[in-house]
Amino acid sequence: MLLVFAHRGEAQLFFENHKLKEHPAFSKLYYNSEFHLLLCGEGKENSLLNTTRAIAILNNKINLVINYGIAGALEPTVPLNKIITSRTIYTEKESEMKFHSFQDDKKSKYDLITTNKRILNDSNIETFKNFGHIVDREAWAIFMSSKSFKKEVKSFKLISDYTTHEKQDFCKSVQEHSIEFSNKFYEHFELNFLNKIEKENEKNLQLNLESFHVTFSQKEFIKNNYPKISENHKEFIKKYIKELIGNQDISKKAKTKNLIIAIEQKLKPLTFKLQENIDQLLNEFQNGNIKFQYDKKLEKTELKLTATIENKTNIDTLITYLEQLPFEKFQNILNGEY
Amino acid sequence: MFNKIFVEQELRNNKNVLQIISKLKKEIPVHYIEKYTDVFEKVKKPYLQKQNNLNLFLASKKGELVKEAPPAYGFSKNKHYYFFHSLNCIFECEYCYLQGYFNSPDIVYFVNYEDVGTEIKQLDKNASKESPVWFHMGEFSDSLSLSSLSNDIEYYFKLFSTLENSFLELRTKSINIKQILAQNPVNNIITSFTLGPSSLKSVEKKIPSPTLRIKAMRKLIENGFKVGLHLDPVIYHDNFEKNYFELIQELSESFELDNLKYISIGVVRFTKDSYRQLLQNYPDSVCQSHEFTTSFDGKIRYPRPIRLKILNYIKRSLVKHGAPEEIIYLCME
Numbered sequence: 229m230l231l232v233f234a235h236r237g238e239a240q241l242f243f244e245n246h247k248l249k250e251h252p253a254f255s256k257l258y259y260n261s262e263f264h265l266l267l268c269g270e271g272k273e274n275s276l277l278n279t280t281r282a283i284a285i286l287n288n289k290i291n292l293v294i295n296y297g298i299a300g301a302l303e304p305t306v307p308l309n310k311i312i313t314s315r316t317i318y319t320e321k322e323s324e325m326k327f328h329s330f331q332d333d334k335k336s337k338y339d340l341i342t343t344n345k346r347i348l349n350d351s352n353i354e355t356f357k358n359f360g361h362i363v364d365r366e367a368w369a370i371f372m373s374s375k376s377f378k379k380e381v382k383s384f385k386l387i388s389d390y391t392t393h394e395k396q397d398f399c400k401s402v403q404e405h406s407i408e409f410s411n412k413f414y415e416h417f418e419l420n421f422l423n424k425i426e427k428e429n430e431k432n433l434q435l436n437l438e439s440f441h442v443t444f445s446q447k448e449f450i451k452n453n454y455p456k457i458s459e460n461h462k463e464f465i466k467k468y469i470k471e472l473i474g475n476q477d478i479s480k481k482a483k484t485k486n487l488i489i490a491i492e493q494k495l496k497p498l499t500f501k502l503q504e505n506i507d508q509l510l511n512e513f514q515n516g517n518i519k520f521q522y523d524k525k526l527e528k529t530e531l532k533l534t535a536t537i538e539n540k541t542n543i544d545t546l547i548t549y550l551e552q553l554p555f556e557k558f559q560n561i562l563n564g565e566y
Numbered sequence: 567m568f569n570k571i572f573v574e575q576e577l578r579n580n581k582n583v584l585q586i587i588s589k590l591k592k593e594i595p596v597h598y599i600e601k602y603t604d605v606f607e608k609v610k611k612p613y614l615q616k617q618n619n620l621n622l623f624l625a626s627k628k629g630e631l632v633k634e635a636p637p638a639y640g641f642s643k644n645k646h647y648y649f650f651h652s653l654n655c656i657f658e659c660e661y662c663y664l665q666g667y668f669n670s671p672d673i674v675y676f677v678n679y680e681d682v683g684t685e686i687k688q689l690d691k692n693a694s695k696e697s698p699v700w701f702h703m704g705e706f707s708d709s710l711s712l713s714s715l716s717n718d719i720e721y722y723f724k725l726f727s728t729l730e731n732s733f734l735e736l737r738t739k740s741i742n743i744k745q746i747l748a749q750n751p752v753n754n755i756i757t758s759f760t761l762g763p764s765s766l767k768s769v770e771k772k773i774p775s776p777t778l779r780i781k782a783m784r785k786l787i788e789n790g791f792k793v794g795l796h797l798d799p800v801i802y803h804d805n806f807e808k809n810y811f812e813l814i815q816e817l818s819e820s821f822e823l824d825n826l827k828y829i830s831i832g833v834v835r836f837t838k839d840s841y842r843q844l845l846q847n848y849p850d851s852v853c854q855s856h857e858f859t860t861s862f863d864g865k866i867r868y869p870r871p872i873r874l875k876i877l878n879y880i881k882r883s884l885v886k887h888g889a890p891e892e893i894i895y896l897c898m899e
Contacts, residue, residue, distance in 0.1 A: 315619070318609045327669070329610040337618065358572070358597065358605045456856060495856045502871050525859045526869040564874025 229263040229421065230286060230379075232279055232295045233413075234270045234366050237406030239296075241414035257282050262422065264290060268366065272319065272342060276369035283377045293374040294421065295383040296413040299340065299364040300347055300391035302357050306338060311386050311416050314340035318359055319368035320352065325359055330371040332383055337361075340385065342368035347391045363391060386412055437487075439473045441480035446488060453491050461494040502526060502561060509557055513549040517542055522558070529562045531555070567656065568622040568673075571596045572605055576626070582677035583624045586715045590622075601625070606653075607669040614847055616658060616671035627676040632685040635702065641794070641828040641895055646700045647689065649682050651675075651718060652707035657739055658771040661799050661853040664706065666840030673707070679718045683725050686732065693731035704737035710757075711740040723749035735794065741774045741782040751790035756827045758794030759783050761817075763809035766801055769853060776813060784820045793825065798832030798897050800876055802868060803852050811883050818887035829889055831880050832897030833873040836866045873899070 233239040242248070248258035248265055256278055258265045264286055268278040283290070301308070313333035319326045319342040332340075339360035347353060347363050356363060367383045374381035386409050442450070454465065468490050472483045493500045503524065510520045510531075521532040535546050560566060568590065575598050577583045587596060599605055602625035627650050635646035653674040654664055665671075676682075686701055693699040703709045703722070713719045719736075726734050727750070734755045736746075746757060759779050762770065774782075786793050795817070800810070817823065834853055836844060844854055861867045868876070877896055885891055 315615065316612055325609045327609055329612070331612050334612075334614055339619070358570075358599070359609055497857075498872055499857050499859075499869050502869070525861075526871055527859065527861055529870075562871050562874075564871050564876070564878050566871065566875070 230282060230290045230293045231263055231265045231417070232268050232275070232282075232293060232366075232370050233265070234268055234275065234297050235406070236267055237403065238298065238410055238413060239265060239267065240407060240410040242410070242417070245414065251285065253285050254281060257285065268370070271365050272344065272369040275366035276373055279370050279373040280376075283373060283379060287377065291380060293370065293379050293381040294417075295367055295370045295381070296417070297364055297366055297383075297385055298388045298409060299362045299385035300389055301362050301387050302341075302353070302391055303361050304390060306361050306387055306390075308387050308389065309412075311384050311412060312336065312338055312362070314338055314362065314367070314383055314385065316340070316360075317342065317368050317371055317383065320344055320356075323352075325355070326368075328372075330368065330375065330381075332371070332381075340364060340367055340383070342366060353391065362387060384413070384416060436469065436473075437484075439480065440484045440487065442484050446484055449488060450491065453495055457491065457494045465490060465494065499526065502566070505561055505566065506558060509554060509561075513553050515545070518546055518549055526562060529559050531558065567620065568594055569619055570594065570621045572599050572602060572621060572623045573597070574602055574623075574625050575600055577624060577677060580624075580677055582679075582716060585717070586624060586675065586677070589715050602674055606672055606674055609669075611670040611672065613665040613671050613843060616654075616656075620656070621672040623672060623674040624677055625674055626678045627681070631682045632689065632701070635705075639702075641830065641893075642700065644698055644700055645693070646702065648702040648705035649686070650706060651679060651682070651703050651709070652712065654706065655708050656711050657708060657773050659739075659773070660769045660771075660844065660848045660851045661801070661834055661836075663837065663840045665843040665847060666837060667706070673712070675712060675716070677716070679716075679721055683721065686725065687729070690729045690732045695731055698731045698733060700733045700735065702735045702737065704735070708738050708740055709736040710738040710742045710745070713742055713745045719745040720749060723752060723755060726755050727752045729754065737796070739770070739773050739779065741778050743782050743786055746786065746791060747789060751792070753792060756792040756794045757786055758796055758828075760796040760798065761813065762797070762799075762801065763813040765803065765805065765809040766852070769801065769851065777816065780817055780820045783817075787821050787825050792827050794827045795829045796832070796897075797880060798830055799834035799853075800831060800880060801834050801853055802855065802872065802876060806876070807879060810880055814880070814883045814887050818889075823884065823887055823889035824893075826889070826893060829884060829894045830897045831877055831884075831894065832899075833868060833876050835861075838864070838866065841866045 231242065242265055246260050246262070248260050251257035251259055256267050264282070266278060266282045268275040279293070283293070306312070313336040315333060315336040316339045317330045317332055318339065340362050341356050341360040342365060343356070343363050362385060364385055367385070370383070371381050388405070388409070454462070457465070469487065472486060475483070506522060514520055517536040519534045521534070523530070537543055537546070571587065571590065571594055573583055573596060578598060602623040606623050632647050632649040635648050639646045654668060654671055655662070656673065689699055722734060726732065732754060736755065736757045737760065738757065739760050743757070759782070761776050761779055764776050767775070783793050844851060855868065857868055857872065858866045859869050861870070867873055877899065881894055884894060
C-alpha cells in the first residue's frame with residue numbers, strides 16, 4: 229500500500245505514529261513494514277513525476293495507492309471539514325477541460341477537478357462549476373500514474389473551505405490547520421486501511437499445477453478464465469485437478485489439455501455441447517487420411533476437408549464418406565435447429 | 567430528474583426552450599453557454615452518473631440533421647433515414663449501446679425540429695409512392711420519454727399528414743402516449759414499442775412494466791394509430807422460452823397481433839466498446855455471457871446456432887399467437 233500526500237504537514241500524524249524510514253532510492257518516499265508513504269509535492273507535475281517514480285521503485289510490493297489531501301468546494305452543498313470521496317476526477321488542459329477522466333467512488337455525489345494552478349488565481353472557476361463540485365491540485369495525476377501501472381487507486385479529500393475569487397489566505401489557513409487535517413486523515417486511515425492486509429487475488433484460488441506441463445498461453449488461459457466460472461464449478465475443477473494429479477496413465481501435457489477443456493466446458497456449456505454434437509456427427513467420417521474442420525466459433529456453415537490420397541482405396545473411402553456425410557444435420561445445428 | 571439545465575446562448579429566448587424550462591422544476595439551475603459542445607462530451611463523464619447526476623442541454627442541431635441508415639435497418643427494403651431529435655436517454659438499460667457511444671450520459675434535446683422537417687420534406691420530394699422512404703426518430707434516444715416537455719410530436723404529425731412518400735417511426739419504451747393521442751391518426755406514422763419479459767425487469771431500469779407498455783399499445787391501436795413491436799434485444803436467461811412465450815401470450819390477449827404494422831426480433835448484441843462498458847458498469851448483468859463470440863460483423867453475440875434457435879423459437883411463438891409471418895423480420899441477422 230502506498231499513501232500519497234502533497235505536503236508533510238498533512239502526513240504529520242503518520243510520521244508521529246509510525247517509525248517511517250526514508251527509502252534509500254528516493255528521498256521523498258518513506259516506509260515501514262505496513263505501508264509506504266510518498267510526499268509528492270504540490271501540483272500535477274510534481275505528483276505525476278513523483279508518484280510514477282515511487283511506483284516504479286515499489287512496483288510489485290504494492291497493489292493499492294491512496295491519496296489523502298485537502299480540497300476546496302466549488303458549491304455550498306459540499307460539506308466542510310469532512311473527508312469525502314469523489315465520483316469522477318477531471319482535470320484541465322491549458323484553457324479548457326481535458327477529456328480523459330477517472331472513475332473513483334461510484335457512490336459519491338461529488339466530482340473533483342484537479343486544477344493547473346491555485347484556484348484563487350484562476351479565472352476558470354465558472355467553467356469548473358459546469359463539471360465538478362470540488363477542486364484539488366494532485367488527484368488526477370496520481371490516478372494517471374497509478375492506473376498506468378494498473379494499480380488500484382483511491383482518493384480521499386478533506387474539504388477545507390469554499391473556493392471564491394476573494395479567498396486570499398488559503399495557504400496560510402491550510403498551514404495553520406495542518407495538525408487538525410492530519411489527525412482526520414490518520415483516523416480515516418486507521419479505521420479503513422490499517423491492519424487490513426493486502427491480499428493479492430484473494431478471491432481466486434491458487435491452482436496447484438505442479439503436476440502439469442503448462443505453456444505460457446495455457447497459463448494465461450487458466451489465469452484469465454478460471455476466476456470467471458461459478459463457485460460450484462470451481463469446486464468441480466478442484467476435484468478434477470486432484471483426479472488428474474492422481475492419474476499416472478496420462479502425460480503432463482494431456483492433463484493440461486483436459487483441464488482446459490473442463491474449464492471451457494464450465495464456462496461455455498451451450499457452445500461446448502454444440503461442438504460435442506458436431507464432433508460426434510463428423511467422427512464416423514474421419515480417419516487418419518480424412519479430416520473435417522469446422523469453425524469452432526460456430527459462425528460459418530461450411531466444412532473444410534483435408535484428405536491424403538495414396539491409393540485407390542483412399543479414393544473409394546473418401547467417396548463413401550462424402551456420400552454418407554450428414555451435411556444437412558451439420559447445417560441444421562448451425563441454423564439453430566437442434 | 568435533471569441536476570442542471572444548460573442552454574445555448576442564442577436560444578435564450580427561443581419559444582421551444584422557454585416552454586421546456588417552464589415545464590421543469592423551477593429549482594433546477596439554468597446555465598447559459600455558447601454551444602452545447604462546450605460542456606457536453608468535453609470530458610469523459612461515466613455512464614452511471616445518469617443515476618444521480620444527469621444534466622439537460624437544450625441546443626440547436628447543426629450540420630447533417632437527417633442521416634441515411636445502414637443496410638439491414640428497418641422493416642422494408644426501402645431507404646431508411648434517422649434523425650437527431652435528442653442524444654441519450656433518461657432510461658437505463660444494461661444492454662444499451664449508448665453507454666459506449668457517447669462520452670457522457672447527459673441528455674441533449676434539439677429544439678430546432680422545424681429544420682429537421684425541412685430536410686425530411688426534401689427527401690420526401692425525391693421519393694415516390696412506389697418507393698417510399700422511412701424516417702426513424704429514436705436512434706440515439708427514446709422518441710417519447712420527454713415528449714411531454716416539447717411540441718415536436720404535434721409538429722411531426724402535422725408534417726407527415728402532408729407527406730405522401732414517407733413513413734415515420736417513433737420508437738419508445740415509455741408509455742408517454744398523451745401527445746400522440748391528442749393528434750389525428752395518420753397512416754404513415756408508426757409508434758413502435760420495445761418489449762422484453764418482466765423477468766428482465768432488473769435489466770431495464772426506470773422503465774414502465776411490459777404490461778403497462780402493452781396497455782399503451784392497445785390504447786393507440788383502439789384509437790386508430792399505427793403500432794409496431796420490437797422484441798429486441800432478446801436476452802437468453804433462465805426460463806427464457808417460458809418467459810417470452812408468456813409475454814407473447816399477454817400481447818395476443820390484449821389485441822390481435824395482425825393489428826401490428828411490423829414485428830422485429832433481434833438477439834442481444836454489442837460493439838466491442840459497448841460490451842466493455844457493460845462489463846464495467848454492470849459486471850453481474852444477465853446481458854453478458856461467457857458464451858458470447860465475435861460474430862460475422864465484428865459485433866459480440868451468442869454463437870449463430872444459439873441465436874438462431876432463439877429467433878426461430880420467438881418467431882414460431884408469434885405466428886402461433888396469430889402474427890402474420892410477413893410482418894415479422896429478423897433484425898441485424
